[in-house]
Amino acid sequence: MKLATLRTSSGSTTAALATGADTYLALPATDVGALLVQPEWRSITKKAAEAAAEGGQPVIAATEADFAPLLPRAGKVICCGLNYGDHIQEMGRELPEFPTLFAKYADTLIGAADVVEVHGSGRVDWEAELAVVVGSELFRADEDQARAAIAGYTVANDVSMRDWQNRTLQWFQGKAFDATTPVGPVMLTADDASESFEVRGYVNGELVQQGNTSTLVFGPAQLLSYISQFTVLRPGDLVLTGTPGGVGMGMTPPRFLNDGDILTTEIDGIGRLENQFRIHAPVPANA
Amino acid sequence: MKLATLRTSSGSTTAALATGADTYLALPATDVGALLVQPEWRSITKKAAEAAAEGGQPVIAATEADFAPLLPRAGKVICCGLNYGDHIQEMGRELPEFPTLFAKYADTLIGAADVVEVHGSGRVDWEAELAVVVGSELFRADEDQARAAIAGYTVANDVSMRDWQNRTLQWFQGKAFDATTPVGPVMLTADDASESFEVRGYVNGELVQQGNTSTLVFGPAQLLSYISQFTVLRPGDLVLTGTPGGVGMGMTPPRFLNDGDILTTEIDGIGRLENQFRIHAPVPANA
Incomplete structure (x- = not known):
């Protein structure tokens, strides 16, 4: 199953289920996070799909879907840095014993096709990542418990x-710049997910990042278990698993996004983010 | 005015106003954050105080007040490190050009007299701080706007x-360990606050930290303005301004809290936190 948070014509949002026929079906929740806090979210979604299959349910064509941030009100957005062997080498560091973690807030999130407006920075860089969506509460959980609590995966x-x-x-x-972290377009539920994902990033169509999550130093369940040792994770929380090699800062000379550039972030089997950047600041020389 | 968030006998919380007669008066909001999101919070508080002065309003004796975390649902808790000259020197660093910022979540907060339970760490250290409570929304604000948006100060x-x-x-x-950051007992409103505060920390009654906020490298309004350049601050958000010299890690040999220790954090004119620590982990040698 693929779930999305779509903007509606009334200015609100709705959780939605991607159906086989290139359409989305609205679900009874304002966003994917609000859906996931209901323990019976799988059966709610299944019933909506069955009702739709019998006809008469309003659907949204995929081409008309306006993607809001997948989890617009995520309580926690915790990120892991330095988690791909090749990216760690690119930054000149050794393989870590512990995950490097930092926090951001839901205000940083933006939709899968939104224009990203950046004010006050001239060195805007990319980090394509697999993100894990928490599906049930976790506190001091082991890896098996953490794995069972994963609702799904997104880009x-x-x-x-x-x-x-x-x-x-x-x-x-x-x-932590507001509205600069694209996330979506959908969450692929864990039961439909493969063992590993191929993550790719493009700038104006040029491939700049590529990595496979099988090479993560700390995998999704390991990260969730580790984090849950000190803070509770709840349905709709988001954990970003780190970025593979190929960030602009690691290039010689360093390379950053320019006003008008298109950043594409793609994971096979999940989906693609495509965001144009507007850089509202003089871009200093790349040095 | 001093405002608090008190636990009630029904298992909920209420915002409360400290009255002159060593009592608290319940206010119509579940906590200080929920009070501050109402733009007319000052007049709501004033009316409640007037009604109480006319008698007949239930009051809570200060000795019976059970302090919840002041802002149990703060959307953002942003901390500044390395902000007192003496603490910066103690850590072996130079005076900074920019504030060192990091984020935590409201789950880290705990009440002014609560027992702090620590699981999995043997090096629990203290950082006494002045914290600033945001009173109105701030985004890309200058220092004057930021100063006007300060609701008050807490410990x-x-x-x-x-x-x-x-x-x-x-x-x-x-x-980011849950329920390990004491905050409270009250917020002193900005209109009653002096220019600077004396911050002190004690372990089992022994003075270990002392500093005056007049020596902050980045003052409260400057910090709020700086943060608001990249992320919106909202009523009830909390900004911790950094700690003065005297943390355990900076001592020779380093010193950490032991099971049963009492940590006291005090700011003249605001109030005092007094928290016993339970350390549920073998404490390694101090080295």
């Missing part, structure tokens, strides 16, 4: 303002 | 699990 780009990120030792301020 | 201790904090470059995991 994210942890877009980073490298000038702000590198102002101090803590990355938060370069990672 | 916090950014208790840090140094073993977890130092596992990786990012401090988050050592700062």
Whole structure:
């Protein structure tokens, strides 16, 4: 199953189920997070699909779907850095014993096809990532419990303002610009997911990042278990699993997004984010 | 005015106003954050105080007040590190050009007299801090706008699990243990606040930290303005302004909290946190 959060003509949002026939079916929840807090979300979704199969249910054509951030009100958005072997080497570091974690807020999230407006940074970089959606509450959970609590997987780009990120030792301020982290377009439910995912990032159609989540140092269940040792994870929380090699900062010379660039983030079997960037700041020389 | 969030006998919480006669008066909001989202919170509070002065309103004796975390559902809890000159020197660093910021979630907060239960860390350290409560929405605000948006000030201790904090470059995991950051007991409204505050921390009654917020590198309004350049701040959000010298990690040899220790955090004119610690982990040698 694939679930989305779609904007509606009334200015609100609705959770929706992708149906086989290239359409979306509205579900009785304002967004995927609000759906997941209902323990019976799978049967709610199944019943809606059955009702739709019998006809008469309003559907939204996939071409007309307006994707809101998948989890617009996520309580926690926790990110792992330095989690792909090749990206770790690119940044000049050794394989870690513990995951490097940082937090952001739901205000950073933006929809799968939205224009991203950046104010005040001239070093806007990309980080294509697999993101894990929490489906049930987790606290001091082992890896098996964590695996069972995964609702599904989605695509994210942890877009980073490298000038702000590198102002101090803590990355938060370069990672927390409102409405700059695209996430979506859908959550693929865990029961339909394969063992690993191929993650790719493109700038203006040029492939810049590629990695397979089978090479993650800390996999999804391991990350959720680790985080749950110190803080509770709840339905609709989001964990970003880190980015493979190929970020702009690691290039020689460094390369950043320019005003008008299109950033595409893609995971086979889940979907694709395609976001144009408007950079409202003088872009300094790449040095 | 001093506002608190008190636990009620029904298992809920209520915002409350400290009255002159060593009592608290319940206000029509579940907590101080829920009060502050109402733009007319000052007149709501004033009317309740007037009604109480005329008698007949139920009051809670200060000795019986059970303090919940001041802002149990704060959307953002943003902390500044390395913000007192003496603490910066203690950590062996130079005065910064930009504030070092990191994020935590409201789940980390705990009440002013609560027992703090720590699982899985043997290096529990203290960071006494002045915290700023946001009173109105701020986005890309200058310092004057930020100053006008401060609802008030409270006391916090950014208790840090140094073993977890130092596992990786990012401090988050050592700062984000649920229910380990005491905050309260009250918010002193900005209109009653002095220019600067004296912040003190004690372990089992022994003074270990002392600093005056007049020596902050980045003051409250400056911090709020800076943060608002990249993310919106809303009523009830909390910004911790950093800790003065005297943390356990900076001592020779390093010193950490032991099971049963009492941590006291005090700011003249606001109030005092007094929290006993239960450390549910073998404490490794201090080295």
